[in-house]
Amino acid sequence: MIRQPATKYTAFPPVRMTDRQWPNRVIERPPVWMSTDLRDGNQALFEPMNADKKMQMFKMLCAIGFKEIEVAFPSASETEFGFVRQLIEGGHIPDDVTIEVLTQAREHLIRRTFEALKGAKKAIVHVYNATCPTFRDTVFNMSKAEVVQMAVEAVQLIKAEAEAMPETEITLEYSPELFTATELDFAKEVCDAVTATWGATPERKVILNLPTTVEIATPNIYADQIEWMHRHLERRDSVIISLHPHNDRGTAVAAAELGLMAGADRVEGCLFGNGERTGNVDLVTLALNMYTQGVHPGLDFSDINAVARTFEHCSQLPIHPRHPYVGDLVFTAFSGSHQDAIKKGFSAQKADEQWAVPYLPIDPADVGRSYDSVIRVNSQSGKGGIAYLMETEHGIVMPRRLQVEFSGVVQKHTDTHGGEVSAGDIWQLFSAAYLDATSPVRYREHHLFEHGHGEDMRQGIRLSVDINGVPHLLTGEGNGPINAAMHALETAGIKVQVRSYEERSMVPMGEDGNARACAIVEMAASGRGETFGVGIDSNIVTASLKAIISGINRLGLAGRAEQAA
Structure with a gap:
């Protein structure tokens, strides 16, 4: 049993001040x-x-x-x-x-x-x-x-x-x-x-x-x-x-x-x-x-996700999902009663009025967060069940923020069709959302090359894609294949930012050998918000390129490419 605190610790004595002023003050300007x-x-x-x-x-x-x-x-x-x-x-x-x-x-x-x-x-x-x-x-x-x-x-x-x-x-x-x-x-x-x-x-x-x-x-x-x-x-x-x-x-x-x-x-x-x-x-x-x-x-946190990802990259410290204002789950309601109150609050909230949405102390848009993640599945187990089936049945381990995004896709399906969603249904929804081969921008092939010598060596890429059915051959250079691909896509008017990247081997439970690579890229574009792209291939570079193109399609950037062309 823990000992009585008085035997070891002494409370700090108060400051003798009978006319303290701070309790009657408020913060009126930033420090x-x-x-x-x-x-x-x-x-x-x-x-x-x-x-x-x-x-x-x-x-x-x-x-x-x-x-x-x-x-x-x-x-x-x-x-x-x-x-x-x-x-x-x-x-x-x-x-x-x-x-x-x-x-x-x-x-x-x-x-x-x-x-x-x-x-x-x-x-x-x-x-x-x-x-x-x-x-x-x-x-x-x-x-x-x-x-x-x-x-x-x-x-x-x-x-x-x-x-x-x-x-x-x-x-x-x-x-x-x-x-x-x-x-x-x-x-x-x-x-x-x-x-x-x-x-x-x-x-x-x-x-x-x-x-x-x-x-x-x-x-x-x-x-x-x-x-x-x-x-x-x-x-x-x-x-x-x-x-x-x-x-x-x-x-x-x-x-x-x-x-x-x-x-x-x-x-x-x-x-x-x-x-x-x-x-x-x-x-x-x-x-x-x-x-x-x-x-x-006087500080700009209007893109809090970008600040968080940079901090995590530089410090190698994770930000807790419940961290105030920035955690991945702080604007997410799993409780049915919370969801109902938030929905009604959004319906009543007018753009020119003081913020008054229940359970949301700050407008998510003010820190660059979308409304899409606020109302999703009816319980944590719903999101967790989707992630579990994707991992065990198909070998795809989704990062938390992708779980959040994809659970919204599943919820829209269940709201429309009702009934039980099987593992096969979930895979079809995932494929349609992230792997659809009929999307406006389609990957065809790529070739890597190196340019320069010594410390000036650069990775180059020739990337062949279809944009709304029209073939394009794009060329770019960078400090690696992904960076080179981003520069290549910019030549077609497609400018995006990669916020996070990870790749894993897809080995469904109970299987071994013949693992394919799954690349997952979190991307953002000015005026289009953020989303994930997913690519699957036996070659990790190809999987990464497919993931980038998947994200471009989800951000709806094909139109920019048409204008550039």
Whole structure:
């Protein structure tokens, strides 16, 4: 039996404040957003991102609208240092984006950090040292005065390094690590010493980041701590108060929301809550929570699926199907009563009125999700049964989102015809939806070739297809057969994006040998939404090409090809 908590854990004492203001406030504007996906989120991965994936993630964060991005801990490794240099020397940093780098309050690490920043137009140098009693007494064996001195000396060095690099606009960020476990009067003492040493002014503000390095109390306690600092800090008009909530208690989003009500100006976090232990605050959830309350967050999540797929590719972390706003199943109702209420809500909803559809806190279209997935089968077992028959009878293992899409096809059939749907019926429906040989665009054959030499080697393809019965020979090059095929199809006016790709061997249960390849491609086209394409062939490249053409047909893009021709 678990022991009584009082014998081991002590509840965090409340902040003595009788006139707290935050409970009467609401969030009326978005904070300054800072993504730490490339630093805090990256160091928490099983396999940290390589330079290519970090660059892909960086560009996506810029596209979403982040203006401050913590890109590395450059003194930690050559990989981190090299990525900062790649961003600067390659000219990859947009003019309106400021990169941030992290360093401990140690001389050689600070100097190495500034070496990484040479040539940058502007940067935030984020320095930290722990301030709570446990670290002072157990880890550092330092007095309060010595901890303050550590912070002050680090800031003095950063100031000197910044003055020696006049071509770069340096902003100071300081974190009293373990802020929430630090005595408030001492946290204020350290922060005031930092802003005084830097010479903070309203024109040259210091970012004071007050983190829940480990979440140890309820969100209202954090709000009290933030409001106390907001009201007592010296040079408050020269300070940006930043939040960096972790999720050890599962309340990071609530802590961030209450912290903003308490006077904070800025939030640091990661997409989908990635980060050490239970993660950092989820910036997607936090931003879209504001959106549902009528506050535009200033970040663009209008194509949430594309953001999710890029994140999963770069981090190798799956997003839970029930994750708020983005999970594959969050806009899906399996309950009959929920379906009935949603159907009636859609019927009553007018385009120019406030959103009020039951069970849907946000319009799926606002995050790029379709309505098709909202009302499908009558129960989870219906969708699961379809997937089970497809796998056991035909050897096709469908990804979850394809299960969702195809279950809608089956449901339309059952609504029209009624009765039991057999495995044979399901296969016929699947074939008609994804493998129909009479579709407007039909695969005929292809030939691969290579172009270039050495590092400039490119994969080429000559792709023969029929478009509405007219033969076309399309040619393209890329970094592989699929990429080359996409470029070839663009010459016929067919422009699509591949969101995800997977291939499997088709081996129905109880059979072996003579396995065929099944390629499944998730695709999107501007103005046409998203769908899946499926291709089956003994050759995996051919199966992949058939899958792409299947998706093109499902997106209805043959007309674009006719116009291009």
